Amino acid sequence: MRVTVGRHTLFLGRVSGIRIGVHVSWLVLFGFVTLMVASGFTSLPPPARYALGALCAIVLFVSVVAHELAHALAARRFGVRTASISVFLLGGIAMLEEEPATPRADALVALAGPAMSALIALVGCVGLLLGGRFAPAGLRDATLILAAYVTLANAALAAFNLLPAYPMDGGRVLRALIWRRTRDREFATAVAARIGMSCGVLIVAAAVLICAATHELVFGWYALLGTFILRAGWSHERAFRRARRVRAELPAAA
Numbered sequence: 001m002r003v004t005v006g007r008h009t010l011f012l013g014r015v016s017g018i019r020i021g022v023h024v025s026w027l028v029l030f031g032f033v034t035l036m037v038a039s040g041f042t043s044l045p046p047p048a049r050y051a052l053g054a055l056c057a058i059v060l061f062v063s064v065v066a067h068e069l070a071h072a073l074a075a076r077r078f079g080v081r082t083a084s085i086s087v088f089l090l091g092g093i094a095m096l097e098e099e100p101a102t103p104r105a106d107a108l109v110a111l112a113g114p115a116m117s118a119l120i121a122l123v124g125c126v127g128l129l130l131g132g133r134f135a136p137a138g139l140r141d142a143t144l145i146l147a148a149y150v151t152l153a154n155a156a157l158a159a160f161n162l163l164p165a166y167p168m169d170g171g172r173v174l175r176a177l178i179w180r181r182t183r184d185r186e187f188a189t190a191v192a193a194r195i196g197m198s199c200g201v202l203i204v205a206a207a208v209l210i211c212a213a214t215h216e217l218v219f220g221w222y223a224l225l226g227t228f229i230l231r232a233g234w235s236h237e238r239a240f241r242r243a244r245r246v247r248a249e250l251p252a253a254a
């Protein structure tokens with residue numbers, strides 16, 4: 001395995017020619033998932049419970065990479081290359097070298113990720129069914145826990161990414177629909193970004209309320225994600241307004 005280092009990102013190698021990297025912030029998620037899973041299995045001896053937690057964190061990493069690879073391979077079908085995939089604290093990013101050229105391509109590239117996650121969740125369900133029957137007695141519990149984690153993690157990845165919160169996948173599908181209707185990609189991006197910002201505010205508010213009600217800091221992760229969506233939406237919105245202002249000023253300057 002060839003490992004190269006980018007800006008705070010360790011590149012582990014290539015899959016289908018696409019560089020796969022892990023950002024340093026993912027280590028926080030790795031530690032967090034390991035501790036969360038381990039704390040749910042206090043009946044196991046500490047080495048076994050932390051090993052299980054670490055395995056679940058790695059399963060989540062592989063699941064996120066598979067989700068992003070699905071985006072990248074769908075983009076490739078429409079002639080768009082992907083420079084790299086990075087996994088960080090809040091999920092994964094496929095760095096497409098350009099935007100898909102049509103609303104249809106944009107929507108299909110966006111839907112490919114959740115479709116892959118849903119497919120892996122189904123595989124996890126099959127693992128749950130078969131693991132209970134065929135796994136050796138000593139490995140049955142660990143097999144079932146891992147299969148349950150694969151199912152839940154990927155179902156959550158599919159469902160959460162389908163929220164209409166641009167730049168998440170559901171928001172990109174929404175943008176493609178508006179783009180198709182208005183034939184104006186910039187305007188569609190600005191509308192999707194505004195809706196995304198509203199979703200971001202709701203996610204932050206819900207996360208803070210749930211944190212306060214349950215005293216479970218795990219929901220703080222959702223507040224971070226909501227802030228990320230809010231910030232991304234704000235930057236797209238601002239870029240749209242700036243481009244429109246420049247265009248409006250051009251005739252006067254000529």
Ligand SMILES: [Zn+2]
Pocket residue numbers: 067068071110113114161169
């Ligand atoms: Zn996605």
